[in-house]
Amino acid sequence: MRNSLQRLQYRLGRQGLFVRDGLALTWQALGSxxxxxKLPVRRAFYKQLLxxxxxxxxxxxxxxxxxxxxxxxxxxxxxxxxELLTLHVLIWVIVRELGPLLAAIVIISRSxxxxxxxxxxxxxxxxxxxLRRMGVSPVSYMVMPxxxxxxxxxxxxxxxxxxxxxxxxxxxxxWMLDLALMNEAANFFDMISFLEMTIxxxxxxxxxxxxxxxxxxxGLAIKRALTEIPKAASRAVIRSLLAVFVCDGVITMLFF
Amino acid sequence: xxxxxxxxxxxCPDLARPYSxxxxxxxxxxxxxxxxxxxxxxxxxxxGKRRCTEGVILVQxxxxxxxxxxxxxxxxxxxxxISNLKVWENVTLPLWYHGKHTAAETEQRVAQxxxxxxxxxxDREPFMASPPxxxxxxxxxxxGLMRALVQSPLVLVVDSAVFKGVDPRMAAVWETALERxxxxxxxxxxxxxxxxxxxxxxIE
Numbered sequence: 001m002r003n004s005l006q007r008l009q010y011r012l013g014r015q016g017l018f019v020r021d022g023l024a025l026t027w028q029a030l031g032s033x034x035x036x037x038k039l040p041v042r043r044a045f046y047k048q049l050l051x052x053x054x055x056x057x058x059x060x061x062x063x064x065x066x067x068x069x070x071x072x073x074x075x076x077x078x079x080x081x082x083e084l085l086t087l088h089v090l091i092w093v094i095v096r097e098l099g100p101l102l103a104a105i106v107i108i109s110r111s112x113x114x115x116x117x118x119x120x121x122x123x124x125x126x127x128x129x130x131l132r133r134m135g136v137s138p139v140s141y142m143v144m145p146x147x148x149x150x151x152x153x154x155x156x157x158x159x160x161x162x163x164x165x166x167x168x169x170x171x172x173x174x175w176m177l178d179l180a181l182m183n184e185a186a187n188f189f190d191m192i193s194f195l196e197m198t199i200x201x202x203x204x205x206x207x208x209x210x211x212x213x214x215x216x217x218x219g220l221a222i223k224r225a226l227t228e229i230p231k232a233a234s235r236a237v238i239r240s241l242l243a244v245f246v247c248d249g250v251i252t253m254l255f256f
Numbered sequence: 257x258x259x260x261x262x263x264x265x266x267x268c269p270d271l272a273r274p275y276s277x278x279x280x281x282x283x284x285x286x287x288x289x290x291x292x293x294x295x296x297x298x299x300x301x302x303x304g305k306r307r308c309t310e311g312v313i314l315v316q317x318x319x320x321x322x323x324x325x326x327x328x329x330x331x332x333x334x335x336x337x338i339s340n341l342k343v344w345e346n347v348t349l350p351l352w353y354h355g356k357h358t359a360a361e362t363e364q365r366v367a368q369x370x371x372x373x374x375x376x377x378x379d380r381e382p383f384m385a386s387p388p389x390x391x392x393x394x395x396x397x398x399x400g401l402m403r404a405l406v407q408s409p410l411v412l413v414v415d416s417a418v419f420k421g422v423d424p425r426m427a428a429v430w431e432t433a434l435e436r437x438x439x440x441x442x443x444x445x446x447x448x449x450x451x452x453x454x455x456x457x458x459i460e
Binding site for chain 1: 337338350
């Protein structure tokens with residue numbers, strides 16, 4: 001019993017350390033935002049935006065089309081032909097939850113392990129030390145552009161997913177109910193509230209920051225051994241997922 | 257002569273003894289140390305990455321902590337390249353991180369040092385476009401040396417192990433390049449734990 005309690009205490013302590021150090025890293029990265037004016041930092045930011053954002057658009061678009069289609073078909077099966085309720089469900093599910101969450105999941109699956117293993121390999125090869133010796137801050141050169149790039153990518157991908165999924169949902173719905181698409185669009189804009197859009201933006205930003213900070217933290221926190229690289233990547237993915245769902249739960253409980 | 261770098265009774269746990277010396281504008285000097293650990297410690301202290309427990313390091317009379325970032329450059333033993341950047345990005349990283357320079361000016365600087373280091377024009381473009389993992393050990397060292405020379409700091413700290421395994425003719429070219437760099441108004445401090453090191457004046 002005592003051993004179990006000690007183990008629980010130890011595990012909670014480690015989670016606490018992750019939260020504390022992750023927040024400290026994010027704070028340092030925010031403090032180094034002015035370094036974005038330096039060309040190498042800007043290049044790292046563009047590369048991150050390209051990798052996490054633009055190169056993910058295909059997957060997010062495909063998932064968006066399928067999500068909109070599946071959701072509308074399921075809602076029709078469940079409640080019958082009810083245009084307004086279908087639109088409500090689309091807003092509840094796609095705008096409030098699935099948009100930010102699925103964009104974050106795509107970013108986690110593509111970028112989180114990539115960043116963590118890249119930084120971990122650099123740490124193992126002594127490249128982070130090389131940067132320090134050249135007077136290049138790893139936080140401003142490696143961490144900040146990644147956090148900024150992934151946060152912007154998360155925001156843009158969530159918006160893109162929402163547009164694609166809701167567009168597909170409305171097209172399928174208007175085809176199944178034999179309605180004019182323009183009427184559906186007008187109804188959608190009447191129904192959606194400013195709060196819902198704001199919370200979706202807030203969630204996307206929070207998820208982007210959490211995923212990027214966790215990936216960078218686990219990449220940089222490893223000891224100098226090659227076997228630590230895959231561990232860093234898997235920790236980054238699992239903890240990012242967990243943290244994103246916790247954050248989603250907290251925001252949803254606070255605002256809805 | 258302006259004193260560019262001054263070690264005044266500098267001590268830290270890995271150093272066998274406290275170090276006191278100064279480097280003037282135009283100097284290229286060799287500091288011999290007892291072991292590799294001590295060499296790393298001296299380089300770390302000179303670059304401001306290790307705290308000294310006693311003494312002070314001055315750059316142009318200003319404490320190292322308060323000097324402008326990038327005023328001391330570094331040549332690593334193995335080139336010290338960043339693996340996810342191409343050679344061109346590696347070479348320009350400290351230059352563009354610590355200051356604002358146009359692409360044309362940078363290209364001119366790179367071309368000038370490449371010709372000093374004896375690289376023929378036909379080899380330059382593939383070399384600059386190559387990722388570090390496709391380079392030979394010698395080419396990696398050359399890229400590291402280029403990076404430091406192009407950055408053009410006040411003082412260049414050289415790990416003299418960069419000359420290990422380099423054929424004597426090439427090593428002579430690199431030494432000449434470093435001397436030329438010092439002659440242009442900088443200073444070079446080579447740190448060595450090896451007996452057969454550079455033929456420069458040794459710091460006592």
